[in-house]
Amino acid sequence: MAINPHNRGPLRTLSVLIVIVLGLYGLLAAVHIWGDGQLTPKLGLDLEGGTQLILEPKIVGDQKINEGQVLKAVDIIRQRVDGSGVAEAEVTTQGGGNIVISLPGSPDKATIAALQKSSQLRFRVVLREDSATPTPVPTSTGTATSKSTAPATSKSTAPATSTPKATSTAKGTATTAPKSGFPQALAAATTPAPTAKPATAKPTTPAVKPKNASDPAWITPDAEKAFTALDCANPKSIDAIVDDPAKPMVTCSTDGQAKYILGRAEVLGSEIKNATSGLQQSQGGATGVYEVRLDFNPAGTKSFCDVTSRIVSLEPPFNQFGIVLDNQVISAPVAQAALCSGNASITGSFTAASSKVLADQLKFGALPMSFALQTRDDISPQLGGDQLSRGLLAGLIGLLLVVAYSLFQYRALGLLTVSSLVIASTLTYAAVTLFGWSYGFRLTMAGVTGLIVSIGIIADSFIIYFERVRDEVRDGRALRAAVETGWARARRTILISDGVNFLAAVVLYVLAASNVRGFAFTLMLTTIIDIIVVMLFTHPLLSILANTKFFGEGHKWSGLDPERLGARTVSYTGRGRVTIAARRAAAEGNQS
Amino acid sequence: MSNFAQFGNDLYTGKRSIEFVGRQKTWYAVSAILLVLAAIGLFGRQLNVGLEFRGGSEFRVSSVTNLDNFETRGKNAVGTLDTGSDVVVTKLGTNTVRIQTERFQNNLTDKVKTALASEFKVGENKITASTIGASWGASVSQKAITALIWFLVLVSLVLALYFRTWKMSLSAVIALMHDLVITVGIYALAGFEVSPASVIGFLTILGYSLYDTVVVFDKVRENTLEAEGNGRLSYSQAANQAVNQTLIRSINTSVVALLPVASILFIGFFLLGPGTLLDLSLALFVGIAVGTYSSIFIATPVLADLREREPAMKELKKRAMRYQAAQARKESTVSSAGNPLAQDGSTGTGGADLQGAVHASSGSGTSATGRPLHPNAQTGPRNQPKRPPKSKR
Numbered sequence: 001m002a003i004n005p006h007n008r009g010p011l012r013t014l015s016v017l018i019v020i021v022l023g024l025y026g027l028l029a030a031v032h033i034w035g036d037g038q039l040t041p042k043l044g045l046d047l048e049g050g051t052q053l054i055l056e057p058k059i060v061g062d063q064k065i066n067e068g069q070v071l072k073a074v075d076i077i078r079q080r081v082d083g084s085g086v087a088e089a090e091v092t093t094q095g096g097g098n099i100v101i102s103l104p105g106s107p108d109k110a111t112i113a114a115l116q117k118s119s120q121l122r123f124r125v126v127l128r129e130d131s132a133t134p135t136p137v138p139t140s141t142g143t144a145t146s147k148s149t150a151p152a153t154s155k156s157t158a159p160a161t162s163t164p165k166a167t168s169t170a171k172g173t174a175t176t177a178p179k180s181g182f183p184q185a186l187a188a189a190t191t192p193a194p195t196a197k198p199a200t201a202k203p204t205t206p207a208v209k210p211k212n213a214s215d216p217a218w219i220t221p222d223a224e225k226a227f228t229a230l231d232c233a234n235p236k237s238i239d240a241i242v243d244d245p246a247k248p249m250v251t252c253s254t255d256g257q258a259k260y261i262l263g264r265a266e267v268l269g270s271e272i273k274n275a276t277s278g279l280q281q282s283q284g285g286a287t288g289v290y291e292v293r294l295d296f297n298p299a300g301t302k303s304f305c306d307v308t309s310r311i312v313s314l315e316p317p318f319n320q321f322g323i324v325l326d327n328q329v330i331s332a333p334v335a336q337a338a339l340c341s342g343n344a345s346i347t348g349s350f351t352a353a354s355s356k357v358l359a360d361q362l363k364f365g366a367l368p369m370s371f372a373l374q375t376r377d378d379i380s381p382q383l384g385g386d387q388l389s390r391g392l393l394a395g396l397i398g399l400l401l402v403v404a405y406s407l408f409q410y411r412a413l414g415l416l417t418v419s420s421l422v423i424a425s426t427l428t429y430a431a432v433t434l435f436g437w438s439y440g441f442r443l444t445m446a447g448v449t450g451l452i453v454s455i456g457i458i459a460d461s462f463i464i465y466f467e468r469v470r471d472e473v474r475d476g477r478a479l480r481a482a483v484e485t486g487w488a489r490a491r492r493t494i495l496i497s498d499g500v501n502f503l504a505a506v507v508l509y510v511l512a513a514s515n516v517r518g519f520a521f522t523l524m525l526t527t528i529i530d531i532i533v534v535m536l537f538t539h540p541l542l543s544i545l546a547n548t549k550f551f552g553e554g555h556k557w558s559g560l561d562p563e564r565l566g567a568r569t570v571s572y573t574g575r576g577r578v579t580i581a582a583r584r585a586a587a588e589g590n591q592s
Numbered sequence: 593m594s595n596f597a598q599f600g601n602d603l604y605t606g607k608r609s610i611e612f613v614g615r616q617k618t619w620y621a622v623s624a625i626l627l628v629l630a631a632i633g634l635f636g637r638q639l640n641v642g643l644e645f646r647g648g649s650e651f652r653v654s655s656v657t658n659l660d661n662f663e664t665r666g667k668n669a670v671g672t673l674d675t676g677s678d679v680v681v682t683k684l685g686t687n688t689v690r691i692q693t694e695r696f697q698n699n700l701t702d703k704v705k706t707a708l709a710s711e712f713k714v715g716e717n718k719i720t721a722s723t724i725g726a727s728w729g730a731s732v733s734q735k736a737i738t739a740l741i742w743f744l745v746l747v748s749l750v751l752a753l754y755f756r757t758w759k760m761s762l763s764a765v766i767a768l769m770h771d772l773v774i775t776v777g778i779y780a781l782a783g784f785e786v787s788p789a790s791v792i793g794f795l796t797i798l799g800y801s802l803y804d805t806v807v808v809f810d811k812v813r814e815n816t817l818e819a820e821g822n823g824r825l826s827y828s829q830a831a832n833q834a835v836n837q838t839l840i841r842s843i844n845t846s847v848v849a850l851l852p853v854a855s856i857l858f859i860g861f862f863l864l865g866p867g868t869l870l871d872l873s874l875a876l877f878v879g880i881a882v883g884t885y886s887s888i889f890i891a892t893p894v895l896a897d898l899r900e901r902e903p904a905m906k907e908l909k910k911r912a913m914r915y916q917a918a919q920a921r922k923e924s925t926v927s928s929a930g931n932p933l934a935q936d937g938s939t940g941t942g943g944a945d946l947q948g949a950v951h952a953s954s955g956s957g958t959s960a961t962g963r964p965l966h967p968n969a970q971t972g973p974r975n976q977p978k979r980p981p982k983s984k985r
Contacts, residue, residue, distance in 0.1 A: 398852025456849030
């Protein structure tokens with residue numbers, strides 16, 4: 001059968017939709033067969049139950065935790081939970097001190113570890129670096145220099161700029177170098193921390209007063225001893241590492257490949273505003289190199305600027321700074337310039353995954369607390385199973401009512417509404433399931449209700465469109481022309497109204513906390529699907545239908561009957577045909 | 593159906609016109625009453641917020657042997673003490689039942705313990721009570737409010753840019769706040785419990801109300817631009833005509849949006865009892881109904897009132913009055929047609945016309961280019977017998 005030339009454009013648009021639908025379902029099948037994706041949407045905490053974790057927050061140094069800190073801890077935990085996707089978790093407190101997290105599904109060990117991870121994130125300059133194992137192995141952390149360089153002797157040479165001063169002149173030094181305010185901190189640090197194990201000697205006050213944090217004079221004989229004694233393969237000796245912000249520390253990298261003597265803490269985790277990961281961008285587009293981008297708050301910008309401007313000109317390893325999380329170095333990048341703009345990027349042999357891990361560690365590292373897992377229990381759904389089935393029943397009834405109403409109002413055009421709604425539901429189902437797989441999106445009861453309600457909002461796009469077409473028919477336009485002009489006008493209205501809806505969803509998603517995010521996500525999704533369906537399905541199909549005799553000549557049951565719509569003009573439809581006249585002629589032909 | 597379609601046609605051509613803009617004082621009065629009621633509800637009765645916002649008490653019953661129907665049994669046990677509404681019963685692990693309720697006085701806590709112990713047949717020492725904090729705490733609310741403010745600012749900007757006048761975006765936001773306050777007020781008045789689900793419902797209303805208003809405003813803009821061009825209608829008349837022309841759409845949209853919500857409400861009310869479904873659908877039902885009302889009766893009249901104050905619009909009104917008076921004079925000499933707006937203007941221009949929207953009701957006698965038409969051309973081709981339409985034969 002030859003294709004009507006008027007239908008070519010619409011058919012092409014329709015085929016785009018078919019490709020999208022097939023693509024989505026193909027992907028769904030692919031992740032189900034080869035991945036761990038499931039074929040039904042993931043359900044939320046209230047419908048499927050999940051796991052309840054009780055964490056007890058602990059502040060370093062056995063301080064008593066106060067109410068404000070608990071609330072802060074709840075916020076941090078909520079942020080961590082939100083950071084892992086759009087699963088709507090419940091975070092609350094119990095008995096004033098403990099934090100109760102209810103997560104949908106069954107979180108794996110890594111997730112729980114990430115939630116309870118203590119996070120004292122600090123930036124310290126590297127004073128000495130050594131391979132932890134006898135054979136040098138390159139590490140993957142940051143742009144840390146290769147560990148194949150020879151032992152410590154060559155490295156302990158003082159940089160030309162630093163001249164150790166006697167203790168008596170400490171105050172004077174501090175005033176001449178006002179950018180580092182360490183003397184006070186130093187004075188406070190002379191008393192040894194009580195918690196240290198005797199096995200690893202901790203660095204104490206240097207005999208001579210170092211000029212700044214990069215001064216090798218910080219490496220005291222004690223620190224030297226601890227450095228040699230430190231065995232990065234032995235978990236016990238890592239546990240014994242003391243992380244006092246005012247003093248230098250001796251520690252290992254998280255992979256146990258390198259050990260460091262680090263200066264006092266100069267940039268704190270709380271001074272990092274944000275950290276993201278992604279491909280490095282250059283003028284020619286993405287370079288294929290993954291990087292971690294850091295944003296500092298004003299205090300952090302200043303400290304980071306001070307550190308980088310001081311160490312950039314020093315020789316290795318003094319030009320490196322170690323990022324210490326949880327007593328261990330997670331990355332030790334080399335400062336390549338004085339970075340004073342408030343943001344920085346770390347590059348190195350990152351993969352997409354490892355850069356994300358580092359970014360997350362940096363981002364959530366602002367909390368000076370650790371959490372002890374107290375209990376872990378499975379938790380049953382908060383809503384009984386009948387809630388979901390009855391909710392779906394309600395949705396079905398609602399859908400049928402909408403179908404009945406649109407058939408009543410729009411007759412055969414109502415069928416187009418129905419098929420558009422079917423396409424929209426098909427797309428929504430695939431999208432919700434796929435987002436469940438990739439972003440951990442879970443449908444809660446509120447989400448299900450949101451989807452049911454979206455039936456009405458999606459159907460509204462069709463109503464706007466059909467009413468516009470009818471308006472054009474009332475003006476006496478032939479149907480094909482009416483469809484095109486009606487579409488041109490309706491499209492603008494649909495786009496702006498959906499745009500406003502989408503804006504609402506994006507703002508809520510970005511700014512609100514987890515409880516609202518799932519809903520905002522649903523709203524975003526349905527708005528996009530609304531536009532896709534009306535653009536790629538409803539309009540092209542109506543254009544094709546306008547070329548059929550049934551709709552084009554305004555059959556009584558088509559919903560576009562010019563006579564019923566009050567069009568009184570005779571209109572010329574092309575090829576020598578005139579709508580009303582043609583129909584009358586046909587009608588008379590039947591009668592006689 | 594045929595009457596409904598006829599009604600739509602009449603509204604479109606202007607044969608029938610409802611004074612939405614002209615009688616704005618009536619609508620404002622209605623809304624003012626509603627708003628006062630809402631304010632009484634909000635400040636007099638306060639919102640009844642759920643335990644997700646306030647925190648509450650938690651009871652854990654461990655070593656439960658018979659877990660059949662633990663949900664209803666738990667609810668009933670607490671319910672016998674008549675302590676309030678919200679009780680969440682969940683199962684932890686294999687044999688522990690967790691019951692979360694609103695915060696109790698100490699003596700009541702003991703009673704609840706006793707009730708639970710007898711219901712689940714365990715010793716009272718197997719029941720632990722503790723307080724729980726709000727899962728939707730102050731910081732979450734804070735964030736939601738920040739998001740709301742950002743949303744309003746951004747939406748006002750987008751609408752002002754799209755419609756090229758801040759007055760439209762102001763009217764839309766006024767209508768939005770109107771909807772939100774009334775919905776929340778009705779919640780407070782009725783004493784329904786506000787759960788996170790209801791908050792989500794309120795947020796949906798934001799989107800819906802704005803959506804509805806934007807659709808009407810798009811038509812208002814189209815009509816008023818045309819009116820400004822040909823000076824036949826004042827701003828208010830053009831806006832009113834736009835509301836009338838989109839009325840069928842508004843009715844259809846509201847019905848289509850309300851049907852699924854009503855069915856959830858129905859099922860929730862009769863089959864499920866209080867819960868997420870009922871909370872959400874109630875908020876939505878009220879909100880959508882109020883949202884439709886406000887986009888017709890509030891947003892457009894407010895907009896018209898704002899715009900009519902502009903000198904240019906006053907000028908337009910004078911022009912329109914002059915034109916309409918002249919039309920009426922001409923009408924009375926030619927025929928006995930009454931309302932100058934109600935003439936069938938599409939006659940002379942036929943199917944070749946591409947500017948179909950407004951001129952149809954804005955009077956006859958000119959072609960699309962504004963030239964006067966010959967009287968014969970206005971009444972259609974000569975010597976053509978006028979047949980009544982098929983349906984009237």
